[in-house]
Amino acid sequence: MITVKDIIWIDEKSGEADVLLSDEEYFVECFCSDCSLSVGDVFFDMVHGFNVTSIYRSFEKKSEVVRKNGIYHLKGQLIDLKNLTLRIGEFGFDLSEGNVPNDIKENEFVEVNLSRIDIY
Numbered sequence: 001m002i003t004v005k006d007i008i009w010i011d012e013k014s015g016e017a018d019v020l021l022s023d024e025e026y027f028v029e030c031f032c033s034d035c036s037l038s039v040g041d042v043f044f045d046m047v048h049g050f051n052v053t054s055i056y057r058s059f060e061k062k063s064e065v066v067r068k069n070g071i072y073h074l075k076g077q078l079i080d081l082k083n084l085t086l087r088i089g090e091f092g093f094d095l096s097e098g099n100v101p102n103d104i105k106e107n108e109f110v111e112v113n114l115s116r117i118d119i120y
Contacts, residue, residue: 019035031119049114050097052097052112055098060075
């Protein structure tokens, strides 16, 4: 179960916030516009990656979320090649803005870089 761990308001009046989500194993900081979430809420949706670059096969069958210098580096299983859905723990990442090389198959582990993660 993914829950809201923290909300850092950027502009509370307009509903813009950075939201920290966690499934207790992975923590993901997301941007949220028109945010109506509260700390402790359960989150059921996918998160959406933007400026998706460098999708490539991972040689490790492990998942991780690392943020360094404003760039997210994700490792996870590409569970839906058609819709470009990456699974990390209980998180589903929509990577539909990216391009997957033709030699990568569904359910393989991949690595990807992106500049922003949003929730709607």
